[in-house]
Amino acid sequence: DNMERRRVAILELSVRGKTPTGIANVLNCSCTTVYSVVPKGTPEATTGSKSRPRRSDEMVAAEKKSVEDKRGKVTVNGLSSEFNVSKRTMNRLVKKDLDLKVYKRTPR
Structure with missing residues (x-):
């Protein structure tokens, strides 16, 4: 999925030391997207692995x-x-x- 690939690319560039502005320029996305993705995890983590509370x-x-x-x-x-x-x-x-x-x- 395209969004997942972009998220992983953002995280990998961040790990390599790129600045949020640099990442946004390379991937042609907004800085807001970069700032929202970076604090959320590592490239290995997928959005599907996030645990959410349920009515257990x-x-x-x-x-x-x-x-x-x-x-x-x-x-x-x-x-x-x-x-x-x-x-x-x-x-x-x-x-x-x-x-x-x-x-x-x-x-x-």
Whole structure:
């Protein structure tokens, strides 16, 4: 894939001591691209090897236990901070994995 080849080329030139401006000129890309790629890794690392957080089975089980222990007095915001995931991830977990309804209270 073209982007992967460019990323590897940027990293290899960086390892050889080229400046970001020099790399951008050689590869005909922007300096912004070079600055965003260089701090992210080595030429051997691929973008596919990056681990990303997922809604793992262990997390779903822990979440279910937490919700059952609190018996309904629970918020998505509270759970997301407790499990250190985003609110959107927690919302999906509660809706899709636990089959619970999520509602938002509106002020009267």
